[in-house]
Amino acid sequence: MSDAEPNWEWYRSFLQVLETGSLSAAARAMGLTQPTVGRHIDHLEATLGLKLFTRSFDGFAPTDAAHELRPHAAALAATAASLRRVASGHGDGVRGTVRLTASEVIGVEVLPPVLAALRAAHPALTIEMVLSNQPDDLLRREADIAVRMFRPEQEALVARRVGAIEIGLHAHRRYLAAHGTPKSLDQLAHHTLIGYDRETAFIRRLQQQYPMLVRDRVAFRADSDLAQLSAIRAGFGIGACQAALAARDGELVRVLPRAFAPALETWVAMHEDLRDSARCAAVFAALVAGLQAYIEGEQRPA
Known part of the structure; x- marks a missing residue:
C-alpha cells in the first residue's frame, strides 16, 4: 500500500x-x-x-x-x-441547497405544493429530493432533513412531531360497483387485495393485528407505496393508503373505516448542527407547517 x-x-x-x-x-x-x-x-x-x-x-x-x-x-x-x-448556503437570506428525504408517497403526493410555495418565497433555494422508504442517515449527512414515519431516537437530531397520518382501506368506485363493498374484515377474504411484497417490522405488526392482510391473500404485491396507490386508483382491488390522500380523489371510497384505522406517527428531523442554518430552518418550518395542514385536511392539490 x-x-x-x-x-x-x-x-x-x-x-x-x-x-x-x-x-x-x-x-x-x-x-x-x-x-x-x-x-x-x-x-x-x-x-x-x-x-x-x-x-x-x-x-x-x-x-x-x-x-x-x-x-x-x-x-x-x-x-x-x-x-x-453548506458552502452553497453562505450569503444573505435563505439560499443554497437542502437535501431532503421522504417516503415515495409523501415525496410525490404531498410535498410538491409545499416545496413550490417555499421556492416562490425563497427563489435562491434549491431542493434535492431523495424518495425512499428506507431512512437515510442524518448523522452521516446523507440528507439534511428527513420526513420519517417513526420517532427518531438519535440524540444529535432536532425532531418535531407533526401528527399522525391515518391509514385506511380504499377502493375505486368501479371496483366496488363490480364486486360489492365488504361489511366486515372477514369479508375481505372474498375480495382482491393490494399490499406489500416483502415483510418489514411494521408490516408484520400490521398483519398480526389484521391477519386477513397476510401476504398469501394479497393479489397485487408491491413494496412501492406509489405502485399500490396506482393499483387502487386503477380499480384493481382494495388496498391501504393514507386517508387524507384518498380523500382528494372523489373516485376512491374508504371501506371499513371503524375496523381499520392504523396511524403513522410523522416526524420532521435534521441534524442539530444545522439548527442555525437559514436554508435548513426555512425548509424545516415549511415541512412542519405543510404536513400539519395535510394531516388536518387543509391542504389541497396544486
Missing part, C-alpha cells in the same frame, strides 16, 4: 463502477471518458494495494475488498456532498 493519499475523484469512479458494473456506464454517469475512469480505478488499486474488481468480458465484478470499502467510500461521498450544500 502506498503512503500517498488517494484522489477523491478515484473514489467517485470506484463508487460509480460498483453501482453500474462497467467502466463505460460509470463514465457516462460521471460525464468522463471510459479511459479516464479506468485510470482512476487502476490508480486507486495501486495506491491501496488492493484488487478491487475482477475484469471480465461482461463487466467489472467487485472483490470482497471492494465490498468492504464501499460504505467508507459512500461516507466520503456523503460528506463531500454535505460540504457543498
Whole structure:
C-alpha cells in the first residue's frame, strides 16, 4: 500500500463502477471518458494495494475488498456532498441547497405544493429530493432533513412531531360497483387485495393485528407505496393508503373505516448542527407547517 493519499475523484469512479458494473456506464454517469475512469480505478488499486474488481468480458465484478470499502467510500461521498450544500448556503437570506428525504408517497403526493410555495418565497433555494422508504442517515449527512414515519431516537437530531397520518382501506368506485363493498374484515377474504411484497417490522405488526392482510391473500404485491396507490386508483382491488390522500380523489371510497384505522406517527428531523442554518430552518418550518395542514385536511392539490 502506498503512503500517498488517494484522489477523491478515484473514489467517485470506484463508487460509480460498483453501482453500474462497467467502466463505460460509470463514465457516462460521471460525464468522463471510459479511459479516464479506468485510470482512476487502476490508480486507486495501486495506491491501496488492493484488487478491487475482477475484469471480465461482461463487466467489472467487485472483490470482497471492494465490498468492504464501499460504505467508507459512500461516507466520503456523503460528506463531500454535505460540504457543498453548506458552502452553497453562505450569503444573505435563505439560499443554497437542502437535501431532503421522504417516503415515495409523501415525496410525490404531498410535498410538491409545499416545496413550490417555499421556492416562490425563497427563489435562491434549491431542493434535492431523495424518495425512499428506507431512512437515510442524518448523522452521516446523507440528507439534511428527513420526513420519517417513526420517532427518531438519535440524540444529535432536532425532531418535531407533526401528527399522525391515518391509514385506511380504499377502493375505486368501479371496483366496488363490480364486486360489492365488504361489511366486515372477514369479508375481505372474498375480495382482491393490494399490499406489500416483502415483510418489514411494521408490516408484520400490521398483519398480526389484521391477519386477513397476510401476504398469501394479497393479489397485487408491491413494496412501492406509489405502485399500490396506482393499483387502487386503477380499480384493481382494495388496498391501504393514507386517508387524507384518498380523500382528494372523489373516485376512491374508504371501506371499513371503524375496523381499520392504523396511524403513522410523522416526524420532521435534521441534524442539530444545522439548527442555525437559514436554508435548513426555512425548509424545516415549511415541512412542519405543510404536513400539519395535510394531516388536518387543509391542504389541497396544486
